[in-house]
Amino acid sequence: MTSLEEGEVYQHLGTPTGVRVRQTPEDTIVEILRYAAQTDSSLLAPWQKINALNTFLIPRISFVLRGSSVAKVHLNKADSTIRQLVRKWLDLPQRASTDIFYNCHRQGGANVPRMGDLCDVAVITHTFRLLTCPDPTVRSIVEEAIRDVVRKCTSRAPSEQDIDTYLSGFLEAEFGRKGGDLSSLWSRTCNASRRLGKRISCRWKWCKEHQELGILVRCIKTLEHTIVTPTARTLLERTLKDAIRCHYAEKLKRKPDQDKVFQVSSKWDASNHFLSGGKFTRFADWWFIHRARLNCIPLNGAICHGNRDKRCRKCGYAKETLPHVLCGCKHHSGVWCHRHNAIQNRLVKAIPPSLGKITINSAIPGTDSQLRPNIIVTNAEKKRVLMVDITVPFENRSPAFHEARAWKVLTYTPLANTLRAQGYKVQIHAVVVGALSAWDPHNEPVLRTCGVGRRYARLMRQLMVSDTIRWSRDIYTEHITGHHQYQVE
Ligand SMILES: [Zn+2]
DSSP states (O other), X not given: OOOOOTTOOEEETTEEESTTOOOOOHHHHHHHHHHHHXXXXXXXXXXXHHHHIIIIIHHHHHHHHHHSOOOHHHHHHHHHHHHHHHHHHTTOOTTSOGGGGGSOGGGTSOOOOOHHHHHHHHHHHHHHHHHTOSSHHHHHHHHHHHHHHHHHXXXXXXXXXXXXXXXXXXXXXXGGGGTXXXXXXXXXXXXXXXXXXHHHOOEEEEETTTTEEEEEEEOTTTOSEEEEOGGGGGGHHHHHHHHHHHHHHHHHHTOTTTSHHHHHHTSOXXXXXXXXXXXXXXXXXXXXXXXXXTTOOOOGGGOOSSOOOOSOTTTOOSOOOHHIIIIIOGGGXXXXXXXXXXXXXXXXXXXXXXXXXXXXXXXXXXXOOOOOOSEEEEETTTTEEEEEEEEOOOOOHHHHHHHHHHHHHHHHHHHHHHHHHTTOEEEEEEEEBOTTOOBOTTHHHHHHHTTOOHHHHHHHHXXXXXXXXXXXXXXXXXXXXXXXXXXXX
């Protein structure tokens, strides 16, 4: 073994180790940023760049964070550089919310973790693992050490509640006297718990009933607080990371003008399938969709300052906004029809012939109604009629989808009643896909009724979503540039 002077270091499992040394792995951080810059200048597609960052670069720091005492300043600087890159890869302007970067792919985010958050999670997880170590010797040494620290802080023999109050980073009464402490794992745990506690309301908790220490975290599935117990100690890291992602999603949902699409598009993972692999997505669609979803598209009506003309450049409507261009401007009604038909054709192909005879956009014989449902499946033997209509509303939060669906059902109810009087069993359904590709979860029962197989349904949702993005992008670009964007077969 080499003997070290004070301040000298040797690398132990990637961590600078020694007496009074700065353990921040600056070399690792510099290297990550260098590779990130190289990734940026490479010829990879933007979704591949994000994937490379998440798979190869950020995990390098996660390992070092487990064993080192790391200064947050360096991590925050690195986070800021990475944020700039991700912003560029998603083609978002400065005013777009950064919360989308930290959300998972399923909810429409870039799934990039913040190094600062990873550091806090690593510290808490490490302390919890030490305190709940299955080896009794290790556990007793650690328990004695923490008791010692809390005893010094409170000047009395610490109770179990004192320990959980201390570790949670509360600063009330005698617990606020920690100033001047040398930085140790314990003080770092307090700070990390306090920081995370403010955001995801997690805290340490002593369970009297089972006589064990646990951590209270909000579960993302039930949205209720659950305790991670020593028996579930391996789940702590994942639970904390999930809670942090959930925090960013909630934050985005509170944004006054950028939340509308996200509230609907985050409900079903098919809406965001292209984020992880860019499947069925053109580059032009990628550069359009993120801006559009965060309402950062430069249209006349979106500019708040100044006295600029806010009218639609095509039809003169009072306010040129994205909902108007994609779903309201009559100038583009021809293209809406293509977008609508693209979704309709996918569904028609997937309905098995055994269900009945399929007719499209035609009046039902034997009735005097002029209504023409998009898809009608008639089974004359079983006296059954299934009507399905396709609609593409703008994602103006969830009520817009509910209204669109209810409107379709209401429209076809008189026709259904006529058929019921003739002895038919009639079902009316709607398939709702948002103009910015949000898949309505209420479409699921409709697909089952239409007899779409589970395996194909997975692909069909993705295709419908990508079709919608493609057509919406073409509508928008044609609106702005005046150049014809598509060819019809
Ligand atoms: Zn217009």
